Amino acid sequence: MKPEEIAALSDDDKSWSLEELEATMLPGHASTKAGRDVIFSWLARYQEAKASGQNAINGTVGSLLEDSGELAVNPVVSTTLREQADLEMSAYAPLPGLPHFRTMVQELAMGDGLSVIQHHGIHTDAIITPGGTGALYMSARNLLKPGDAILLRELHWGPYNTIAKECGITTATWPLHGEESQVDEEALTSMLSQLMKDQDNVLSWLNDPAHNPTGMSLTSESRARVLEIFAEAATLNPDKGVTLFIDGAYAAYSKEHHGWGDTLSEFAKECIWPGNMLVCFGFSASKSHTLYGQRCGALVMLHPNGAFVDKLVEVMLHTGRGTWSGAARLPQATLHSIHSDVDKYVGWLRERDRLQQMLNKRRKLFNARCEKEGVPLLPSHDGYFAFLPHDTPEPVAQAAASRGLYVVPLKGGIRIGLCSIPTYNAERAAGILADAWRMSA
Numbered sequence: 001m002k003p004e005e006i007a008a009l010s011d012d013d014k015s016w017s018l019e020e021l022e023a024t025m026l027p028g029h030a031s032t033k034a035g036r037d038v039i040f041s042w043l044a045r046y047q048e049a050k051a052s053g054q055n056a057i058n059g060t061v062g063s064l065l066e067d068s069g070e071l072a073v074n075p076v077v078s079t080t081l082r083e084q085a086d087l088e089m090s091a092y093a094p095l096p097g098l099p100h101f102r103t104m105v106q107e108l109a110m111g112d113g114l115s116v117i118q119h120h121g122i123h124t125d126a127i128i129t130p131g132g133t134g135a136l137y138m139s140a141r142n143l144l145k146p147g148d149a150i151l152l153r154e155l156h157w158g159p160y161n162t163i164a165k166e167c168g169i170t171t172a173t174w175p176l177h178g179e180e181s182q183v184d185e186e187a188l189t190s191m192l193s194q195l196m197k198d199q200d201n202v203l204s205w206l207n208d209p210a211h212n213p214t215g216m217s218l219t220s221e222s223r224a225r226v227l228e229i230f231a232e233a234a235t236l237n238p239d240k241g242v243t244l245f246i247d248g249a250y251a252a253y254s255k256e257h258h259g260w261g262d263t264l265s266e267f268a269k270e271c272i273w274p275g276n277m278l279v280c281f282g283f284s285a286s287k288s289h290t291l292y293g294q295r296c297g298a299l300v301m302l303h304p305n306g307a308f309v310d311k312l313v314e315v316m317l318h319t320g321r322g323t324w325s326g327a328a329r330l331p332q333a334t335l336h337s338i339h340s341d342v343d344k345y346v347g348w349l350r351e352r353d354r355l356q357q358m359l360n361k362r363r364k365l366f367n368a369r370c371e372k373e374g375v376p377l378l379p380s381h382d383g384y385f386a387f388l389p390h391d392t393p394e395p396v397a398q399a400a401a402s403r404g405l406y407v408v409p410l411k412g413g414i415r416i417g418l419c420s421i422p423t424y425n426a427e428r429a430a431g432i433l434a435d436a437w438r439m440s441a
């Protein structure tokens with residue numbers, strides 16, 4: 001057969017069926033993987049509705065959009081990126097990251113708390129990663145054994161499961177919140193002690209502040225309690241390794257940008273940091289610097305023993321080298337240029353604050369209307385999202401879509417992307433959600 005005749009055949013006419021190909025070509029562990037994201041399929045529905053002339057509202061995506069529907073881009077970041085020297089665009093970066101970036105990113109993560117933490121004998125270092133996702137991956141690869149369970153909150157960012165699966169680990173959960181929307185201390189303590197019985201290492205990913213998918217942020221008291229509970233668990237089990245990984249992907253759009261830096265500095269002052277407790281912070285430039293596609297993040301590590309922190313850098317470096325090789329140099333250089341130049345820094349901050357205020361306005365309008373309509377949203381304080389718990393989210397999302405609001409049905413409820421809903425539609429979106437929710441009640 002000629003190549004053009006083969007090309008004209010439908011897939012079924014070719015001698016191998018898809019099932020046969022999968023069975024022959026893909027080992028079992030690969031053929032069970034599925035990648036299509038529910039978020040993108042609901043975004044596609046919104047786009048179809050919009051194209052067909054519907055007055056549709058987009059509450060599907062996880063990127064911050066201006067009220068015009070355009071992607072919000074911090075102009076100081078894009079200008080500074082374009083100003084970089086050819087070398088920064090073309091050269092490899094050192095595998096752990098540009099040295100000045102590694103120093104600077106620790107401050108971006110911890111704020112003024114960093115120097116206090118260091119002053120009290122806690123050693124810190126950071127390694128560049130392709131986005132915050134890379135930092136999560138490095139921790140899962142190295143701080144647990146294959147087959148161990150990672151501790152997550154019950155409601156969490158979907159890709160946590162994908163990363164866990166890729167690393168050959170399972171998941172265990174503790175409730176998103178206890179009384180007064182804060183920490184369920186009993187559940188956390190008991191999950192930690194259970195995990196310690198089952199495995200030698202415990203690793204927990206805690207997405208705070210501005211949790212995805214709810215927008216919930218812990219108070220400073222709750223942060224301190226979480227840290228104390230991890231430290232107590234470590235102290236009671238000196239033969240186990242305990243890591244608390246704070247995923248700060250949305251910290252730039254929360255009320256306390258460096259809340260964890262403050263909490264950790266208070267904790268460091270008490271000089272009771274157990275040697276078998278590591279704290280990691282996942283930094284992401286995707287949202288804070290509107291650099292989603294540049295894949296720039298960092299894993300920041302804090303521990304009382306400097307030699308151990310050096311060893312951790314080696315270990316993580318090995319994982320990076322064996323997975324994605326090195327991370328991009330251009331965004332590292334860009335961030336460093338911005339944060340080492342007062343004018344650029346002030347310009348970046350002003351725009352970041354404007355975007356945060358836009359989110360706050362949308363959230364206020366949305367929350368107020370939901371409250372008025374009696375819609376039982378989960379507490380939503382900061383960041384990109386709000387969440388309506390529901391046992392059968394799909395029909396609620398369908399009902400909302402038929403009225404013009406596109407949101408994402410997830411396991412356990414509906415994620416509303418305040419980040420993509422124009423401010424002028426925030427109240428209307430809440431009204432539509434209320435109607436859809438009442439219909440299904």
Ligand SMILES: Cc1ncc(COP(=O)(O)O)c(C=O)c1O
Nearest residue numbers: 131132133157207212249284286
């Ligand atoms: C909860 C959470 N953590 C981490 C990330 C990591 O993002 P990135 O890899 O783009 O830095 C995201 C991105 O959406 C997120 O929602």
